[in-house]
Amino acid sequence: MIAIDKVLISDEVIEAQFVCDLHKCKGGCCEDGDAGAPLMPEEKKMLDENFNVIKPYMTREGLYEIERQGKYLYDREFGWVTPTVNGKICAYGYRDKQGIIKCAIEQACNDGKLEWKKPISCHLYPIKLTKSKEYTMLNYEPRETMCKPACALGKKLKLPVYKFLKDAIVRKFGDDFYDALHQVAIEHFDEQKK
Template identity: 35%
Template sequence: MEMSGPIVIDDIVVDGKVAVQGFACQLSRCKGACCSIPGGRGAPLLDYEISEIKDSLPFILPYLDQRKQTEIEENGFFEGATNDFATVCIGDKDCVFVYHENGISKCAIEKAYNDGKIKFRKPISCHLYPIRVINFGGIVLKYHEIVECDSAREYGTEHNIVVAEFVKDALIRAFGEEWYSKLETEVQKIKGEKVTIRETVRV
């Protein structure tokens, strides 16, 4: 992977790796590992997302096993404080909203959305992954690398799909079409420079 410096779009700093790192999820290979990473803390939640999920729970719960339904009903689905909420995990691993299908970890929130039962797709932090949003006096979009995503990096590199392209829908949802269009222009410019460099090397 060629290195690239940070990209700044409308005061939002984007990790250069977002524009150059090949990435495209292959659930059949990774088995949805990002939803079941050991560590005890689940997906970061924006404050407003808590009420969205609460309102949708009657449609989400049926997709979960009894243990997770009971956990949510008795102890809730989130932890933390304002501006630092996250979903809880079961057994220091699964997000409480994970269900398993053919050995693959999947999101019950997104399942309910895909089935047309709710309008909230899933937490934006999940939708953006492998990008993490960091806010220290300004928004920084950081590429988060874990070994469980090796297959995604391999497939993305092979098919010339970079992180920014893979999470296009999530970036538009978070920052708007106009903002993404500006980022896309920068990504294509960097891709073009990489091709030029390779052609020069061949000569």
């Protein structure tokens, strides 16, 4: 376990190797789960304020679920989450021509219409963020079957999870945090070589 400020990070975040292989998994993390994407309190506000910008990128089914359930809903286990279509794909998700699930929020951002990329829980995946009263915990939790191609590609490219997720980690915790994590990783691997 690695501790930086009040963040506890599992060793796997620096040891495991992972690179999303969307052509193989088809963005399955956007439809495989017990609820929609977990949302931070400020992300609910972002959805409220920017929904009209996101709306044109959404599917008819996703829009129907937003009308029916709201832009977000409360789940007893996961807290505030995005709604899903028939308990599967996130209401903000859509499939591209290759069958890969993409995010309407992220597409609006990529098109320069929105500064918010997507929920941080999605951006950090396969790192799961949980909070206690004193700490924030970061654990590496890829899906066993669905993420096998990503684990294989990460090993092939020799890219640790934390490096693959640098943008997301910096977005959530800042450059100084990422630099500290990178330094811990360097020291960790130097120690293993001894």
